[in-house]
Amino acid sequence: MLDLRLIRDDTEGVAARLRTRVDDVDLDRIVALDAERRRLETRISELNAERNTLSKQFGAAARAGGDVEGLRRRSTEIGDEVAAAEERARAVAADLHDRLLELPNLPDDRAPVGGKEANRVVATWGGVPDLGPAPRDHVEMATALGLIDFERGAKLGGSGYWIYRGAGAVLEWALLDFFVRSHLADGYEFVLPPHVLLDECGYASGQFPKFYDDVYRLRSEGDERSSFLLPTAETALINVFRDEVLSEGELPRKMFAYTPCYRREAGSHRANERGTIRGHQFNKVELFQFTTPDQGPAALDEMVAKVRRLVEELGLHHQVSLLSTRDASASMRLTYDVEVWLPSIGEYKEVSSASWAGDYQARRAAIRYRPERQKGTAFVHTLNASGLATSRLLPAILEQCQQPDGSLRVPEPLQAFLHTDVLRPA
């Protein structure tokens, strides 16, 4: 959510920046609603002030045994007037709020203007591995090595689900363990949140209303409130401090969570998104930071560096892209994607999206902090990054680390957990 004052004071400037990410921007309606809301607020304040005065007089007159009928009548009239004005004010405020929710964040000046084609590769690590004449794709590898059971996964959950089995489950867990240890070492707090979240969490994080239909909804007979399965732990983490005021001393606040992510992913996928590239449930460790505005930009760099180090330590060829204004998530000021090379499709696929939201999410979620030696409160900045999602990392490992004899070279950081440096077909 954007700062209404900024929209009011620099309507054209805000509109121009928003147009770098969406086509129709109508701020005039918002400005008009805002003016109407303030007019009503003022009116309601005046009426309440008058009624407060009358009530005091009423008390005094009643005690003195005077006539209070006139006061009673006028006061009731004002009460009716206030009720009517409040009803209109509520409607106007709701309309205004809905429209504000739909506005995307203002992109940072460093974000390239344009769509996907404007994304800029800012770093590359390693080179395309030489895999010999007949490299296998990750589905073949996973099946041949007995790591993932796609057919029985579909039997259990339907299309888009799989089962990690045996060494596959251990490999998956080894990755998660590797991430968890790294984040703990860097001073992040480990969080295991509920996977079921109330709807208000979705709105606060900015995923609703846009992605309302893309999550699994949970609602049982008789439930007053509806919930959903979280599509990313980010949704849970930002809500940890929803409606709270933090002290400046405890910022930056660094957290990470491990959860599966549940996504409906309705519609058919492209042919190159087979295997675990796009499923309904995948494992992810998510990094999150709450910072002061000053700390925000550096925190983004820190998180990108962290994620890159993880992929690097796994020895995977990857690149880092700075996302364009239209390709980045609408809630974010600036986003870097870490993309790993997938030989079978000849593309770099996102394994982590690291973003700086500025105060956009904090405004929605009402997360503030008390600046030291300053009166009042200010909104925190929020940042998040996958650290990491395994569903694309594992395919990259299976494909990049395959050996001509069909075996898999286990990346060094995972060897201790697996008790082996190579996995062979049964």
Place this chain on the structure above:
RNA sequence: GGAGGGAUGCGAGAGCGGCCGAAUCGGACGGUCUCGAAAACCGUUGUGGGUCCUGCCCACCGUGGGUUCAAAUCCCACUCCCUCCGCCA
């Protein structure tokens, strides 16, 4: 699932329907004192909104409704927390 109790400012905790945005204690901050510190004493200290903005006004005592000229205070519903009983993969 059943029966009770509770929710007030940064924390604890008072609050007869008008004198309550709220006692008191503690914390934090500033000051006096001190070579310095402690102690003591004095002062300041919620959030949001509006505005004709060195000020003034309004709203907020878990949330939403109701009664009333007037609600932190009375009534109803809901949410959450605590205690006891029951059930339990």
